[in-house]
Amino acid sequence: MSAMLQTTAADLSDPALSAADLLARTTDAVREAGAALRGRFGEVVAYRTREELMAALAANDDAALAVLRPALTELRPGAGWVEDELDGGALPAGEWWVVDPAEGNVNHLHALPEWAVTATLVRDNRPVLTVVHLALTGETYTALTGAGAHLDGRPLRVSPTEDLGLGIVATSQARPDEDETVVRRVGSSITAMLSDALVVRTAVPATLHLVNVAAGRMDAFWQFAGARADLLPGALLVTEAGGTVSDAQGRPWTPQSAGFLAATPGVHAAAVATLSR
Template sequence: MSELIRSTGYTGYTAGSANAASAAGAATAAAASDAELLAGTVAAVEAAGSVLRERFGDVVRHRTREELMNALAANDEAALDVLRPRLNNLRPGAGWVEEELEGGALPAGEWWVVDPAEGNVNHLHGLPEWAVTATLVRENQPVLTAVHLPLTGETYTALAGGGAHVDGRPLRVSETTDLGLALVATSQARPDEAEAVTRRIGSSITAMLLDALVVRTSVPATLHLLNVAAGRIDAFWQFAGARADLLPGALLVVEAGGRISDAEGRPWTTDSESLLAAAPGVHSDAVATLSR
């Protein structure tokens, strides 16, 4: 997937020409259309969240991996039964991705990248850290996203070039400039992740424990990323596969004024082996720590 650049606004037009005026008009119309799409996306994730909230509460311990996988799938399908028709109705021609992705570009056109129950294991264990997410990707660029937290009722949104918000209130990353005063976070490797990745995560946590104020480790990644966008966490990094399911949080951080790169400071793509999302004031120090 192509680079998620720092600025996601419209570019490439020369002021004063007829073509520029036409292009600017088209851009304005597209922005208005995307804003309407975002409103519909919010309604979809909130409706799906209501279904998952009704299924939340009792903690059931599963005796086998098969039982656990069946329970996870049941949650996914319950939410997807609400999400699919609503999102397909919003954009009938868009493709559909509802699995965690490895790297790589999507085919041309528009795609819904959806996680119907992000943090699904937390949901089954009676923990509050889970969400419903939907992101529209156009020509391999995320253009809008909605992340709904059913237990708090909050919905985080971002529109490319239009900022990031929670329930209509603007989000802004922190102004922290000292990594030694920063609260940072990471997630863990999946059960099937390579041992080398798991060990790299462990060494990066050790490095951050030496340099940062507080280090948090939990899943899912999107909840850390929306906290970066809201200024509550100063940096988040991940080595456990920089997959396209990171797009919702990445767009939120970019639109809230944060910086996105890989852990070595290079431009991030979903082919990257890592992701770093940080407030601008601590980004370079976080890169230095993670590169040791």
């Protein structure tokens, strides 16, 4: 388990609000934001320039944030707020809401179903609570440190797979306009995994691959670089579901790490070996 993920549900104690109540109310807010985005989903949104694309993405973000920001700020008035879901690296000390109001936003614009709304409460760079809501299916994934990971209240457990050659693995683009060195590393890692794993999937967004690892449907997910909002929700879900989270070389992962790997314990070492080639 990554050192940054070691905390307990008791750390969320608040005289006015229990950890379970905080999770429940965060879930309500994320579901409400998902409903707002679902109402905007349907036809492909046409754009001809980068400026038009960015405006369309921002419109979706704003619709969800209009729900999320006031609700989550009321829950933790002293918590900071991460404005840009593409930001990476460490956060200042204290509590922060790391939110992706439209994870997989570009899919939403193209009338593709792979998108979600996420909210993660981070304390001193450790995720302590997360909610991931898939508005089209109605599925809600939640995790609270020390209390497990759940899908609509049902406990999640990672796959028992012990042979990478029998495993389904995935990766994702880290962000638009990624550094060429990272792009080449992603390409070479996919080539390596095509030789070692049963099936390799490549798509955005990262969070939807990670919920599949937590639910035991897939066996590993890796990514180089990446944003906090991409990785923190899934890191907590996978850890609480019994998985292993590290950087791509098997070292403890933090938001400052250059690589990320979440896997079932049975294939983690083999995945590290493949990614280290």
